[in-house]
Structure formats: structure tokens, C-alpha cells
Amino acid sequence: MTFIADFADDALRLVEDTTRRAGSFFEPSLRIGVTGLNRAGKTVFITSLIANLLERERMTRLAAQSGGRIEAAMLRPQPNADVPRFEFEEHLAAMTGPDPVWPSSTRRISELRLSIRYRRTGLLSSFASDGVLHLDIVDYPGEWLLDLPLLNTRWEDWSRQSVEAARKPERIEHARAYLAWAERVDGTASVDEAVAREGAALFAEYLKAARKAGLSAISPGRFLMPGDLEGTPAVTFAPLPEPDGPGGSLARLMRDRYEAYRRVVVKPFFQNHFSKVDRQIVLIDALSAIDAGPRAVADLRKAMSEILDCFRHGEQGWLGPIFGRKVERLLFAATKADHVHHTQHAQLQAITTALVRESIERASYKGARVEALALASLRATVEQEVKEGGETLHCVRGRGMETGEEVVVYPGQLPDDPGAIVDASRRPDAEGQEGWLSEDYGFMRFAPPVRDGRPGYGPPHLRLDIAAEFLFGDKLV
Ligand SMILES: Nc1nc2c(ncn2[C@@H]2O[C@H](COP(=O)(O)OP(=O)(O)OP(=O)(O)O)[C@@H](O)[C@H]2O)c(=O)[nH]1
Ligand SMILES: [Mg+2]
Missing domain, CATH: 3.40.50.300 (P-loop containing nucleotide triphosphate hydrolases)
Known part of the structure; x- marks a missing residue:
């Protein structure tokens, strides 16, 4: 078929x-x-x-x-x-x-x-x-x-991988409420729509918090930006630590919805x-x-x-x-x-x-x-050299987003060797040298430039x- x-x-x-x-x-x-x-x-x-x-x-x-x-x-x-x-x-x-x-x-x-x-x-x-x-x-x-990889991921695998990811150190803070739900529910119990809705809402909240913390690997994408799907069964599921269950069970319902999401939302x-x-x-x-x-x-x-x-x-x-x-x-x-x-x-x-x-x-x-x-x-900035203690700093100048006033920011200096950033991110705990960009960088939000017309x-x-x-x-x- x-x-x-x-x-x-x-x-x-x-x-x-x-x-x-x-x-x-x-x-x-x-x-x-x-x-x-x-x-x-x-x-x-x-x-x-x-x-x-x-x-x-x-x-x-x-x-x-x-x-x-x-x-x-x-x-x-x-x-x-x-x-x-x-x-x-x-x-x-x-x-x-x-x-x-x-x-x-x-x-x-x-x-x-x-x-x-x-x-x-x-x-x-x-x-x-x-x-x-x-x-x-x-x-x-x-x-x-972010949904693209789901096309090749079966429910059981996606479910287990998602629960595992939620337990990672950089995510667990955001995922506590969802994980508590996941550990509490019995996937083999018979379907309860209220439980499914609660799980989906907690899972979506966790994804939104993880994104806000700067993480990128977050799916299903429609949980963050549902478009017309808001409130539909296709976005009312959540991964389960034990994803298998008999016909009529919660796990089976979740699986069917995940499959429907892949089939009717992601693939088309x-x-x-x-x-x-x-x-x-x-x-x-x-x-x-x-x-x-x-x-x-x-x-x-x-x-x-x-x-x-x-x-x-x-x-x-x-x-x-x-x-x-x-x-x-x-x-x-x-x-x-x-x-x-x-x-x-x-x-x-x-x-x-x-x-x-x-x-x-x-x-x-x-x-x-x-x-x-x-x-x-x-391009929202122009460049400016600033002399500080005998040193020349390569700065950028633009209109601050909040104030609309011109601000000069020293964004910091990226390493000549990209490995210094990319290899640090590859270590299992992904610790490593931070601070390539200046303290000011994180606060810097430039407004679009005023058009010269x-x-x-x-x-x-x-x-x-x-x-x-x-x-x-x-x-x-
Ligand atoms: N300074 C600067 N900021 C930019 C530039 N392009 C994008 N931004 C910033 O990045 C933000 C996101 O840009 P968008 O083009 O809306 O990003 P998008 O990929 O369409 O995002 P989604 O619609 O959420 O998928 C903007 O609101 C700006 O703050 C740029 O060329 N220069
Ligand atoms: Mg956009």
C-alpha cells in the first residue's frame, strides 16, 4: 500500500x-x-x-x-x-x-x-x-x-531518544515537569485523553524553555510553532520512556499520533x-x-x-x-x-x-x-576603531534595539583556529573555553539601520x- x-x-x-x-x-x-x-x-x-x-x-x-x-x-x-x-x-x-x-x-x-x-x-x-x-x-x-530527521525515526526510537535527551545536564532543568509526568504515567494503561493532553503540554513547555536557553536540536517543530495545527491530535502526543503498549493503550495512542504527525504534517x-x-x-x-x-x-x-x-x-x-x-x-x-x-x-x-x-x-x-x-x-552596524590603553579595538556601532541610541560595542575576538570552538563543543560534557565573544556581545541587540533613502x-x-x-x-x- x-x-x-x-x-x-x-x-x-x-x-x-x-x-x-x-x-x-x-x-x-x-x-x-x-x-x-x-x-x-x-x-x-x-x-x-x-x-x-x-x-x-x-x-x-x-x-x-x-x-x-x-x-x-x-x-x-x-x-x-x-x-x-x-x-x-x-x-x-x-x-x-x-x-x-x-x-x-x-x-x-x-x-x-x-x-x-x-x-x-x-x-x-x-x-x-x-x-x-x-x-x-x-x-x-x-x-x-527540525522535523526532517523524524521522517526516518520510528516511534520507539524517537520516544527513547527524546526521553534520554531530556535527561541531559543542559536540558534536565527545563524538562523536570515533563519527566515527572513521563515517569508517572503507565503507557500500557488504557487511553485517557486528559493524560495525553497534559503530557503534550508539558513536553511542549520543555521544548520552548530549551529553545529559550539557546539549544537548537528540538523537535517536533510544530510543538513550538503549530501553525494551523494548534490543538489537533497530530500535536497532542509526547515521548514515553516505555513506548510499547497493547491496542487501546496510551502508548498506542501516542504512537498513532506520532505516525500521523509524520505522515500528514511532516512528509507533505x-x-x-x-x-x-x-x-x-x-x-x-x-x-x-x-x-x-x-x-x-x-x-x-x-x-x-x-x-x-x-x-x-x-x-x-x-x-x-x-x-x-x-x-x-x-x-x-x-x-x-x-x-x-x-x-x-x-x-x-x-x-x-x-x-x-x-x-x-x-x-x-x-x-x-x-x-x-x-x-x-x-547590515545594522558600521565599523569603528577604538583606542584603549595603547591597543586598537575593532568595534561595531549601531542603534541599540531598546533605546534607539547609537552604541559602540567591542564584540570580542574569534579564534583563528576554528577547532578551538568546534572541538570544545565535541567533548562529552561540552565544557571548554567560553568567552570568545565579549561580555557586551550577549546584550547587544541592534535595531535595523535607518534607511538612507x-x-x-x-x-x-x-x-x-x-x-x-x-x-x-x-x-x-
Ligand atoms: N544585525 C543583524 N541581525 C539580523 C540579520 N538578519 C537577521 N537578524 C536578526 O535575527 C533575527 C531573526 O531573523 P529572521 O529573518 O526573522 O529569522 P528566521 O530564520 O526567519 O526565523 P523564523 O521565522 O523564526 O524561522 C532578526 O529579528 C534580527 O534580530 C542581519 O543581517 N543583521
Ligand atoms: Mg522567518
Whole structure:
């Protein structure tokens, strides 16, 4: 039965794909996957990228732009009628208005199409008409990404692993109430909906507290960001230390709901939105994890490696039908690089690469180009040198979030050897040297910059144009 259903899915996708490619002879479309855990910077990235493609003076390292070949860029109706449109105008207005603020956390999926008309190069340029490239970009709550590994995790394994994780030193503080419930309930007893609801609520509370403490490896994602699923049985379950039980038992109910969650929530999301991705950018907020300490770095590494392993398996393995197409280019980007001085960017990039290195090496991204970069989608600071006791400190200056006043912060200094951070996070107790970033770093919350309003200029950024060139510059020829 499963086989037939999967086969039908595949057949459908093949038809869709063929249609897309045939229809795309003159106007190819490229689907850009913007992936990242929650708060990694996806919504800001998408908004700023689109704004900077509409007003391109800051995109000098996009070759088609510096070559003067981009004729026009415009927003167009998106291909999927059943997905809400990305609220580009609202996000941009919030980020670049007179009193700029960051967008709030994304609660649902949305999509946008930007079309670029460009003059062709080479042989085609003399007799072919202008080229058109459609970029399709999807935004979604980062929490949902954490569900990807669940697709390959059976209820019994997930249940045991989750209980074990909750007992770890960095989590147990947050998980006490849930663990007390888990130890109290008898999974073999007959179903009691009130008990199931209580367990799900306590488990969700624990996940939220763990996230607040800076931990990343947290699932199921819909427990943190339920979207339309709030209150449904699909999100009313919790892991049990003894996950087996007879028919009609609590354990059986929990298992069925977990399975339903995987089947009706997780699988369709990845199938519909990841299967057609051509190019992928993975945004990583490494600086926040470094600031939160070695355990948070370890947790980020774990979460990213579980997710990236799924991408790898996607090529041929059990996720084949979900990652139908092979991603041709993969960019790992350390976001919010404007929090540190540019003299630190090489280190930040090296740390980000080191965080995902094992996954990249294990992965068979054969034929795919993989690169890493430190970027700021919306640059909220400028740099400033401050002399202190004969020493020059490389600082950044921006508007403080709470006060709106300008503040100068010394963010600290990242180690030249990324191993100093990444290896420390690998030790079993994940202790190690903290304090790479300054005391001030944790308190530093910059507001978006006040727009200078020069016509033709999109929001200020760092290396967004390099990311654009890598992701789709080769299609603008
Ligand atoms: N200084 C600076 N801060 C940034 C930048 N990008 C994102 N941020 C900060 O990071 C926060 C999260 O960014 P979002 O783009 O909303 O993150 P997201 O990945 O969409 O998060 P979810 O919607 O929760 O999945 C923002 O509210 C900003 O505080 C940047 O380029 N520079
Ligand atoms: Mg978002």
C-alpha cells in the first residue's frame, strides 16, 4: 500500500517536472531553498535579497548587474496558488520604515516569485531576445526544519531518544515537569485523553524553555510553532520512556499520533517544498551559539548534522521521493556577520565550515558546488576603531534595539583556529573555553539601520551579492 502511494507520488512529480521543464524552455525558473533553524535569518535574508534585486546599486558583485545586463526585475504571480504569498512589502516596510523593526517570527509557509529580465551574453546575445529567469523563494518557520530527521525515526526510537535527551545536564532543568509526568504515567494503561493532553503540554513547555536557553536540536517543530495545527491530535502526543503498549493503550495512542504527525504534517511539507529545490542556501546563526557557550554550539552542530544527513540521504536513499531533484549548489552562510568587525569574518566563515564539515564530508553532494560565506542580509552596524590603553579595538556601532541610541560595542575576538570552538563543543560534557565573544556581545541587540533613502539602493548588506552570484548568477548569461 505504501509502495503504491509512494509510486503514485513519484509519477506525479515526474509529470510536474517534465511540464515545468518543457514550459520553461524560454523562461527557466529556479527554486531557491532558504533553509535554517528558527531565528537564523531566513525572512530578513529573503526580504533584503528581493529588495536588493529590485534596487540593485548595492549588488556590484552580481556579475550580470556589474556588467549592466539586468534590464529589469519585478515581482510576478507565484506558481503555487495554494501557498500564501510572502509578505515582502510588509516586511520591507517594517525593516526600512522611519522607525525600523525586525520582522516577527514566521508562523506559516509563504512563497514569492521574482523575475529578472537580462541581456544575454556570448553567441546568443546577437540574435536571441532578452532572457528571463524566474526565482521562486519559499519562507517557512525554522522550527519545521527540525522535523526532517523524524521522517526516518520510528516511534520507539524517537520516544527513547527524546526521553534520554531530556535527561541531559543542559536540558534536565527545563524538562523536570515533563519527566515527572513521563515517569508517572503507565503507557500500557488504557487511553485517557486528559493524560495525553497534559503530557503534550508539558513536553511542549520543555521544548520552548530549551529553545529559550539557546539549544537548537528540538523537535517536533510544530510543538513550538503549530501553525494551523494548534490543538489537533497530530500535536497532542509526547515521548514515553516505555513506548510499547497493547491496542487501546496510551502508548498506542501516542504512537498513532506520532505516525500521523509524520505522515500528514511532516512528509507533505518536505515533499511539496523541498523536492523541487535547485539551489540551497543554509543560514546558520553561529555567532549566537558561540555566545551561548560550548553546549549550544554542540547542540547546533547536532541539529545541523541531522538535517544535513537527510539532504545526503535524499539523493538516492529513503528520502529520494522527497528530495526528488539533486541540489546543484549549496551555500552555507553564517548570518548576522555585521555583529562583528570585518577582520573577524574569515574566522566566522571558518567556524561555520567546521560546524558542518563532517556532514559535508560524509555527504555525497557529488557534482554539487558547496561553499561557505559570512554575510549580513541587513547590515545594522558600521565599523569603528577604538583606542584603549595603547591597543586598537575593532568595534561595531549601531542603534541599540531598546533605546534607539547609537552604541559602540567591542564584540570580542574569534579564534583563528576554528577547532578551538568546534572541538570544545565535541567533548562529552561540552565544557571548554567560553568567552570568545565579549561580555557586551550577549546584550547587544541592534535595531535595523535607518534607511538612507538613496534611489536605486536596496537595504545595506554584507556579501548578499556574492551569495546571489553563487546561487543564480550562472543563470543570468
Ligand atoms: N544585525 C543583524 N541581525 C539580523 C540579520 N538578519 C537577521 N537578524 C536578526 O535575527 C533575527 C531573526 O531573523 P529572521 O529573518 O526573522 O529569522 P528566521 O530564520 O526567519 O526565523 P523564523 O521565522 O523564526 O524561522 C532578526 O529579528 C534580527 O534580530 C542581519 O543581517 N543583521
Ligand atoms: Mg522567518
